[in-house]
Amino acid sequence: MSRRPAPLRPRLAATAPLLVALAVIGPLLAACGSESVGAGSAGAGAAGSPTPTPVTDPGMDGVRITSFTGPGDSAISAAYEVTNDGTEALTYSVIFTFTSSDGGSMGNKNVSVRDLAPGKTARGTIQADQLPSSAPLVTGAKVSQVLKVPAAEAPAEPGTCPASGIRVNTDEGEAAMGLRVVGLHLDNCGTGTYTVEGYPSLELLDKNHKPVTGIRILKGSSEITTGAGPDEQPRPITLKPGESASANLVWRNTTQSGTPVNVPYVRIHAKPGAAPVMVTPGLDLGTTGKLGVRPWKKTETR
Incomplete structure (x- = not known):
């Protein structure tokens, strides 16, 4: 399994640095929380009621995009769900990639879901970063990488101290x-x-x-x-x-x-x-x- 997501288009890398994964875990979500880290992508239309489009892609390792909002809405975002179909609680580190119509990478988002119990599903939303006006439209999102470790062995959250000290x-x-x-x-x-x-x-x-x-x-x-x-x-x-x-x-x-x-x-x-x-x-x-x-x-x- 590769840790490295699809590279950003070179002409965007200098103007829109985006989050990538490592070692260790990105912005944290509660089991049913959501992450929102930027304004809508350039190319979005006037503000209005979001119109999510259902997505039927099977995803990867229990993680999938369930709907996509944009372009033409006030913000470009994607809803996702993470389902633990294993037998022990797991902590997930996921990289989602927003894409253009030709499948090119338009930016990555890191999401962490901690301590997800067996048989449970966590849901959330990611939002595309703002891109320059010359950028292609963001037309979709996909799961690029899923890493999951036993919750009992996951590295401690930043700012916390495990029982071991x-x-x-x-x-x-x-x-x-x-x-x-x-x-x-x-x-x-x-x-x-x-x-x-x-x-x-x-x-x-x-x-x-x-x-x-x-x-x-x-x-x-x-x-x-x-x-x-x-x-x-x-x-x-x-x-x-x-x-x-x-x-x-x-x-x-x-x-x-x-x-x-x-x-x-x-x-x-x-x-x-x-x-x-x-x-x-x-x-x-x-x-x-x-x-x-x-x-x-x-x-x-x-």
């Missing part, structure tokens, strides 16, 4: 010349000290949350690149409340002979016995067969 998440990462680096971040948001030593424990999982085999998880990154700095020896790190640590995942997406491997999910244990957290860094490992992990290092405060 430890918050784990990832950043958007960096990419250059086929080299990828994604940071893992560990925050002590609790009231006591927390000590880690060595490397975070990783489980690589496929789109069905099943183990991905055939990948060597290396301690350090020197076998992959020297660009991430020399490998450092792990040492005990004690975090006081409010302090943080980080570790990096390093890989190349080189593709040669064989079948490329993509890993949408990674289950992380900060240390042995720690509660698992499932993140979605989207590891495009190509055919390299290896992933480097650097040890936890205390984050310097500024």
